[in-house]
Amino acid sequence: MNHLAINGGPRAIAEPLPSFRDHxxxxxxxxxxxxxxxxxxxxALSFLTGxxxxxxxxxxxxxxxxxxxxxxxxxxxxxxxxxxxxxxxPGDEIILSPVTDIGTAIPIMAQLxxxxxxxxxxxxxxxxxxxxxxxxxxxxxxxxxxxVFGAPADMDPIMALAERHGLFxxxxxxxxxxxxxxxxxxxxxxxxxxxxxxxxxHMTTGDGGMVVANEDKRFGRELRLCGDKGWPRQKGGRxxxxxxxxxxxxxxxxxxGLAQLKKLPxxxxxxxxxxxxxxxRLADVNVAPATILPDCRGVYFYYAFRMDPRxxxxxxxxxxxxLVAEGIDGFIGYPGPIPLYRYPVIRERLTFGxxxxxxxxPGVTRNWDSSDVLCPEAEKACAETICxxxxxxxxxxxxxxxxxxxxxxxxxxxx
Ligand SMILES: Cc1ncc(COP(=O)(O)O)c(C=O)c1O
Numbered sequence: 001m002n003h004l005a006i007n008g009g010p011r012a013i014a015e016p017l018p019s020f021r022d023h024x025x026x027x028x029x030x031x032x033x034x035x036x037x038x039x040x041x042x043x044a045l046s047f048l049t050g051x052x053x054x055x056x057x058x059x060x061x062x063x064x065x066x067x068x069x070x071x072x073x074x075x076x077x078x079x080x081x082x083x084x085x086x087x088x089x090p091g092d093e094i095i096l097s098p099v100t101d102i103g104t105a106i107p108i109m110a111q112l113x114x115x116x117x118x119x120x121x122x123x124x125x126x127x128x129x130x131x132x133x134x135x136x137x138x139x140x141x142x143x144x145x146x147x148v149f150g151a152p153a154d155m156d157p158i159m160a161l162a163e164r165h166g167l168f169x170x171x172x173x174x175x176x177x178x179x180x181x182x183x184x185x186x187x188x189x190x191x192x193x194x195x196x197x198x199x200x201x202h203m204t205t206g207d208g209g210m211v212v213a214n215e216d217k218r219f220g221r222e223l224r225l226c227g228d229k230g231w232p233r234q235k236g237g238r239x240x241x242x243x244x245x246x247x248x249x250x251x252x253x254x255x256x257g258l259a260q261l262k263k264l265p266x267x268x269x270x271x272x273x274x275x276x277x278x279x280x281r282l283a284d285v286n287v288a289p290a291t292i293l294p295d296c297r298g299v300y301f302y303y304a305f306r307m308d309p310r311x312x313x314x315x316x317x318x319x320x321x322x323l324v325a326e327g328i329d330g331f332i333g334y335p336g337p338i339p340l341y342r343y344p345v346i347r348e349r350l351t352f353g354x355x356x357x358x359x360x361x362p363g364v365t366r367n368w369d370s371s372d373v374l375c376p377e378a379e380k381a382c383a384e385t386i387c388x389x390x391x392x393x394x395x396x397x398x399x400x401x402x403x404x405x406x407x408x409x410x411x412x413x414x415x
Contacts, residue, residue, distance in 0.1 A: 006325035012405035013327025018393025020200040022251035025391030027263050028204075028256075035187065035255035040079035042214070047071075054259050057210070060195075063178075063261065066188050066212040071254060073229045075174040077195025077335070078257055079144065080107035081226040082170045084193045085211075088113040091361040092141040096172075097127045098339035099379040104172050104198070105261075105340060109351055112358040113141065114366050116340050123291035125334070125385070131156035131375075137365075142168040142180045147176035147186050149208050149387075150202075152301035155189045160350050164267040170194060174209075175301035178268045183293045187212050190194050192223070194274035200389065201300060202268055203260035205253040205352040266404035267392035271412035275300040275395040279402030285410055287310055288334065290385075302334065305406075309384060313415040320386060322412065327403035329389045331384035341374055 003009040018025035035052065045051035052070050053133045061069035072299025074077050088094065092114035096104050098117040108115045118131040127146050132143055143162060144152045155171075162169045169190035172178070177195060179186040195201075197208030213223050225232060227247030249257075260267075273299075279289050288306040292298035307316060320332050341347065349356035359367050373379055388402070 004322055004325065004409065004412055005327070006322045009371035011325070011327045012408050013149070013398075013401045017327065017329055017402070018391055019329060019390040019399055020389060021201045025393030026204065027260075027267055027392055030263065031154065031259035032256045035259045036252060039251045039255045042074065047248060047250050047251060047254070048158040050254075052112065052251045052258060054256035056254040056261065058262050058299055059202060059258060060210050061212060062387050063264070064185050064193070064212055065134050065189050066193070066214050068213045068223060070213075070224050070227060071249035071257070072209045072211060072247040073249055074099075074103075074207045075198060076103035076106055076210040077227060077245075078196065078211045078345065079104060079170065079172060080245070081112060081211050081223065081247060082194055083107040083111045083113065083142075084226040084242075085221050085223050086142055086168050086170075087221060087242075088141045089253050091139065091358060091364045093135075093137060093366065094142045094144060095132050095135050096144040097146045098126045098341050098375045099147065099148050099334055099381060100172065100340060101174065101335055102244045102340060102343065102345070104144055104146055105346065108144070109346075109358055112361065114139075114364055115346065115357050116366055117138070117374050118377075119377045120381060121154075122381060123288075124151050124153065124293065125290060125378075125381050126151065126153035128154055128366045129161045132158060133161055133180075137167060139167060140165070140167060142170060144172050145190065145380075146174070147179055149290050149303040150176045150179050151290055152179050152181040152186050153211070154175065154293055155184075159189065174198075174201065175300075176299055177264060178297075179299040180297040181293075186364050188214055191215055195232035197260070200301075200303065202392075203257070204266045205249075205256045206254045208249055208257060221403045270392040271390055271394070272297070272301045272384045274396060274399045275390065278303060279395040280299075281400060282406060285403075285407050286414065287322060287386075287406060287410060292369060303390050304334065304385050304387045306384050307386065307410070311415050312413050314413050316384060316386075319409060319413050321342065323386065326409060328402060328405055330386055332385050333389045335382075337382050339375055339378040339382050365411050386390070
């Protein structure tokens, strides 16, 4: 134990790792500056008068091979626009994962639909057709499938289930840019796909998001209007057809997005190369990296691995502290050591005044007790997983150092 950095020994990772937090791990440079300069010089900072947002949308749609892409302010806004497009009745149920960002649940509750948490597969930590099926009721309207950590969920059985029950499928691809499932790009498999360009994502515009669609007006609404005040601007004049927020992306974000989009394939490939190297390095270490399903391309938003507490002689938080001391940039569990439904906003229904809506709306029966273990596999996964921040700045050399740090700490804490 004395050789561990936490006990004063030398760090396995001597220099700080490249990070998504700043220039060290992000590919931001002359290309973004050139695009931004053009926008500033043009004086047109809004999509209403500029051209970058439309160009970014076209480029994104082309890269994904989808019919339509609508740029919005962030990933939560993308998912909110998607739920507004679906137009659920108050109290309708939308199934989601408890292993996801709160940005997946906010849009459901904001539209007064009830979030219903399906359990996850312990290997991928994604929801499955079987776990979704167990949650179906006559009030189920849609499924939001998060491809967590950038590892595709098993979409064929999910789409077949959705088809059988007439359900709408939104892919939450906030962590899954250019991930593929059996040759298809994530975001192009469900009815709608939602992306985030927040600072840590595979490409960034600081904050930013995109909704992509493969089908038009199934619900009688135009997707674009769902983040634009319900305003059919192309008709000219002013009109507001339904309740929808203003989620515009600015031309400044879109300018950065255009430059980042060109780099996206290389940035994703770089994440995968470093991750593959680490996975190979960990082959003989007693940890279980999150599974990428066969015929899929995982794109490593985080590099996540599980540790079996029975094989450790200290709590996982001690192991995490030792890893951090060695130079690892990570944390326990996603979205944290507890699943999403245990956070106060959901657990205590801190939503609209003291109403408790949508959970307390008339006819809603999904009013579980805050102490209930809704999803046992997710509870275990959150408690036993170590998530490491990943970025395109990591090289195979960094992956080797990370592997060495994990090997060192796991050996020291082995039961
Ligand atoms: C899986 C997932 N869904 C939704 C979001 C929300 O995106 P944003 O932070 O851009 O609102 C995120 C981002 O953190 C995410 O990782």
